[in-house]
């Protein structure tokens with residue numbers, strides 16, 4: 581089944597966006613909220629918005645270690661999220677201030 585977040589243009593746009601975010605604040609450590617399932621078939625992750633129930637489930641990922649799997653999963657799932665360059669939280673569109681490029685919580689503090 582094709583996954584909607586693997587379609588070309590948005591993917592490229594989001595890649596550029598995340599790297600711009602890193603340039604804006606090179607020290608930011610993006611912290612994703614996730615759960616992990618591990619079976620013989622591999623690893624499966626579900627990522628959540630830091631503030632609500634919005635989530636994105638990845639496909640099954642085969643990797644040597646859970647750490648490697650997590651990196652691959654993050655790569656896949658981050659296209660569905662926005663990173664706050666201030667606190668590093670992953671949030672959905674509803675909890676993100678596009679203008680400030682920060683999560684709503686950080687944006688309201690500034």
Ligand SMILES: [Zn+2]
Nearest residue numbers: 629632672675
């Ligand atoms: Zn949210």
Ligand SMILES: [Zn+2]
Nearest residue numbers: 664667683686
């Ligand atoms: Zn924030």
